[in-house]
Amino acid sequence: MLPSSPERMRRLLDLAYHRPRRFSFTPSFVLRDLAQYLYTDRIEEKKELIKGITLGDIDKFQLTPLPQEVLVLWGEHDQIFPIEKAFKVARKLGANARLEILKNTGHMPQEEDSKKFNEALLNFLLPAPNSSL
Incomplete structure (x- = not known):
């Protein structure tokens, strides 16, 4: 490492x-x-x-739940931090955490599939407006 x-x-x-x-x-x-x-x-x-x-130790894994919405982006084939850790991190962050797994990427999804990475990030930061019809 x-x-x-x-x-x-x-x-x-x-x-x-x-x-x-x-x-x-x-x-x-x-x-x-x-x-x-x-x-x-x-x-x-x-x-x-x-x-x-x-x-x-997973029992000592200290991560405080956050009150704001949080996006966790994770590569499906991450060999450095396996995907199981993504689910644990998202759970520890609380109900406002949204986990998105980027398919066919590893630890560097922003480089391996920048289009999907940016799309997921923009969808989180700039959600579609609610229609009032």
């Missing part, structure tokens, strides 16, 4: 996408610099956060 080499960065990117990407053609120096830029600052805090999210 916190890659420190080009090979591990490729593996993380492979996990993040449902459909194959061509990261094998990305030069190693680019992936090395990207890993260094993204994952070296505050590494210990990031490790603790990841442990809490991925290994946390």
Whole structure:
């Protein structure tokens, strides 16, 4: 989850996408610099956060229900945070949480199917007006 080499960065990117990407053609120096830029600052805090999210005891999973409407968008084939976690997160957020599963996407649905992602987001933010007829 916190890659420190080009090979591990490729593996993380492979996990993040449902459909194959061509990261094998990305030069190693680019992936090395990207890993260094993204994952070296505050590494210990990031490790603790990841442990809490991925290994946390479900009974200790602290997420306060929110009074406002909340949209949870999740990739159907997310290999980093499996779809079961999406349902748990939505339940913990309360009755105002709306979960939408984006088909044929992984951990990066905004990149794999930006059209569906944006459509779901806009439908949430700009709902159709109620007709008063």
